[in-house]
Amino acid sequence: MTTLAVVLAVIGLGIWLLRRGHLAQPRNEIAEPLDLDVRFDAVFAETVGQRDELIASRLDQVVVRQVPVRRLEPVPELHTVRLCFADGTRMFGRGARPGDLGVLSMLVAKHIVSPTRSRRDGAGNHLMLRVEGRREPVDVVITGLDQPD
Secondary structure, eight states, X not given: OHHHHHHHHHHHHHHXXXXXXXXXXXXXXXXXXXXXXXXXXHHHHHHHHHHHHHHHHHHHHHHHHTOXXXXXXXXXXXXXXXXXXXXXXXXXXXESSTTHHHHHHHHHHHSOEEEEEEEEETTEEEEEEEETTOSSOEEEXXXXXXXXX
16 A cells, blocks of 8 residues: 555656646757857867866876886777776877887887876877887877776
8 A cells, every 4th residue: 555655646746846847848949050060169179178188187197106008909090099007097099100109019018118208289198108228208199088998
């Protein structure tokens, strides 16, 4: 009998909310295509800044703690890899110059690769990686963050 009372109470509450307008569906206004483009561009511009700030903060943590890169993994996006750090941090990156990722993938397998510094410019967030036994660092443009599997 108590189950029936609970069901009736829930149905009554739903009817009361519908009558008061709390569960009314909002009306969707149809926007012009140009208006949507402007809105999407504004949202994209706002989120790109937030994304870049988040990437910069993660890069700073990795550089300060000198967390080495353990491996590079391929991803479906062209000329992009997943950098897997020893602490579980994962980021998507591409080489600043053609061929950098191929060289880096060979070096990660045989040498210790550690971040030395990060910087931001018009091309995005850069991570400079020092390779044990090599004078010239490798510059990787970090394009996004990834989460561990």
